Each structure stands twice: as structure tokens, then as C-alpha cells.
Amino acid sequence: MRIGELARVTGCTPRALRHYEEHGLITSARAANGYREYDEREVTRVRNIRYLLGAGLTLEDVLVFLPCLDGDVAAAPPSPAGLRVGRERLAVLDARIAAQMAARDRLAAALRDAAAALAEPGCEKRPASPPAVSPHPAVPASDAH
Secondary structure, X not given: OEHHHHHHHHOOOHHHXXXXXXXXXXXXXXXXXXXXXXXXXXXXXXXXXXXXXXXXXXXXXXXXXXXXXXXXXXXXXXXXXXXXXXXXXXXXXXXXXXXXXXXXXXXXXXXXXXXXXXXXXXXOOOOOOOOOOOOOOOOOHHHOO
């Protein structure tokens, strides 16, 4: 099947399929006219890739699951490598959530302070700005995207 049909069947875009192929997650053969031709097994692989990405993994993470992508990834017994990748990704997500919650708390406090300052009679000055804070204090620089 050609890329457009694989995209339609899997709910992916052709661009995403080319991206998966560049990362070695799916393969194609080239027809005489240069078009990509995909085997029927790629449908299962793409669905598994999308399942894993939907669970919060990255394409790099999905590479660990490469030997399993032709089966039912969701129902397969977990592997030690898969569990390790999942735990690592969960730690990154937890750190990002903590950083976002801290930012939210700082914003909520600043809004409370500003509202309180406005409520004080005779106070027409704005509250002092809080000190500058790193936007991602709990996230390593490589993961702060």
C-alpha cells in the first residue's frame, strides 16, 4: 500500500509516517516510480507506535519496543527494558508537572497579592514584581521543551 493509504488506515499523516521511517520504526520499499510501498504489517506497527506515543513516550523511547511492534503491544507482557523506559519517562513527566505546579502557585500568589493591594484604600501603586525565577526549576535543561 502507498503512504496515503497507510495514513488513512492508521489515522496518521504521511509526514508522521515518513518521520517514523526516518527513525527506523517502519520500513517501505520503493516502487519503480519512487513511491513508498508499505507492507500490511506496517499498519500494526504504526498503530502500536501511536499507542506508545499516546502513553507519553517519545520516538526514542519507542525504539526500545521495536522487537514488539508487530504484535499487540498493549496486551504483551512487560519487558524489563520497557518498564525501565516507562519509569524514566514517568519521572520526566512528574518533574515537568511539578515545575508547572510551582509556576502556577507563584502566579496564583502574585494575583492574590495584586488583588489585595488593589483592595487597600489609598493604594494606587502596583505591587512590587516578584524576583525572577527560572521557568523550569525542577526539569533538566535537556527536558525543558
